[in-house]
Amino acid sequence: QVQLVESGGGVVQPGRSLRLSCAASGFTFSSYGMHWVRQAPGKGLEWVAVIWYDGSNKYYADSVKGRFTISRDNSKNTLYLQMNSLRAEDTAVYYCARDGNYYDSSGYYYPGGWFDPWGQGTLVTVSS
Amino acid sequence: EIVMTQSPATLSVSPGERATLSCRASQSVSSNLAWYQQKPGQAPRLLIYGASTRATGIPARFSGSGSGTEFTLTISSLQSEDFAVYYCQQYNNWPPWYTFGQGTKLEIK
Numbered sequence: 001q002v003q004l005v006e007s008g009g010g011v012v013q014p015g016r017s018l019r020l021s022c023a024a025s026g027f028t029f030s031s032y033g034m035h036w037v038r039q040a041p042g043k044g045l046e047w048v049a050v051i052w053y054d055g056s057n058k059y060y061a062d063s064v065k066g067r068f069t070i071s072r073d074n075s076k077n078t079l080y081l082q083m084n085s086l087r088a089e090d091t092a093v094y095y096c097a098r099d100g101n102y103y104d105s106s107g108y109y110y111p112g113g114w115f116d117p118w119g120q121g122t123l124v125t126v127s128s
Numbered sequence: 129e130i131v132m133t134q135s136p137a138t139l140s141v142s143p144g145e146r147a148t149l150s151c152r153a154s155q156s157v158s159s160n161l162a163w164y165q166q167k168p169g170q171a172p173r174l175l176i177y178g179a180s181t182r183a184t185g186i187p188a189r190f191s192g193s194g195s196g197t198e199f200t201l202t203i204s205s206l207q208s209e210d211f212a213v214y215y216c217q218q219y220n221n222w223p224p225w226y227t228f229g230q231g232t233k234l235e236i237k
Contacts, residue, residue: 035226045164045172045215047226059224095171113219113226114162116174116183 002026002117004096009122012086022079022096022119030054030074033099033111036081037118038092046092049081050099053109064090086126093121130154130218134229140237143206149232151199151216160219163192163201166231167212175214176201203234211236 008020022034036048049060049070058070069082079096096119100112131154141147151161159179164172174183176192179199189204203210216229 044230045217045228047217047228050224050226057224100174100177111221111224112177113160113221113224114174114177114217115164115172116177118171118173120171 002098004098004117004119006094006096006119006122009094009124011125011127013128014087014126016086017082017084018086018124020081020083020094020096020122020124022081024077024079024098027098029072029077031101031103033101034070034072034079035097035099035115036070036079037095037097037115038090039095039121040089040092043092048094050111051079052111053101083124086124088126091124091126093123095119095121130157130220130225130227132216132218132227132229134214134216134232136232137230138233138235140235141206142237143208145206145237147203147206147210147234149201149203149214149234151194151201151229153197153199153218156196157218157220159195160221161192161194161199162217162219163190164215164217165210165212166215172215206234208236210234 003025005023035050051058051070067085071080097115100114133152135150161179163176166172180192191202193200213231215231
């Protein structure tokens, strides 16, 4: 079955760095765009970043642009989020999620924009 | 930036009754609208995409409607497992930008 498993969360001091990983299984990872979405404690959902199936395009929310980097290793079926210059407001559960993209009959890639499925999440706490 | 506003913030409904949740976009998102269900301590689950297409495995009692700026999620006959928080999300695929509503908590009356 399709499965996404995040890891790498923990407690980190403001200004420091952390790298999250998301291990994918049960589907052809290299055919799908992937997202990171976060949820601060007791709050709603915030999209963080997306990467195209082949890593050719990456986009970020304004709140993390210039500090976070999304990447992937299709040979390892793994998605990453490198988080630098962390702030208290980055404290959240971080979820990876697969994009609902599709291909037409010519094999042209279309991003979907919805998120399915999601991993179980990993908690990042930024505190001194 | 497209702002998504959900109403009401909390909805109290009895099991077996119908629930209607609303989502409004600050500008047209066409049919680029998804709905998610989130239970405490769990990851969100996709229910609807394309404003009205049910995701794989989602029961028929869940239905979505709307286009442009006004959207509705209807749960026709509430089951105990449906009490949760529901989020709408718009997806603007070029340039990619995705925003969620603040959520509607569906609670047992």
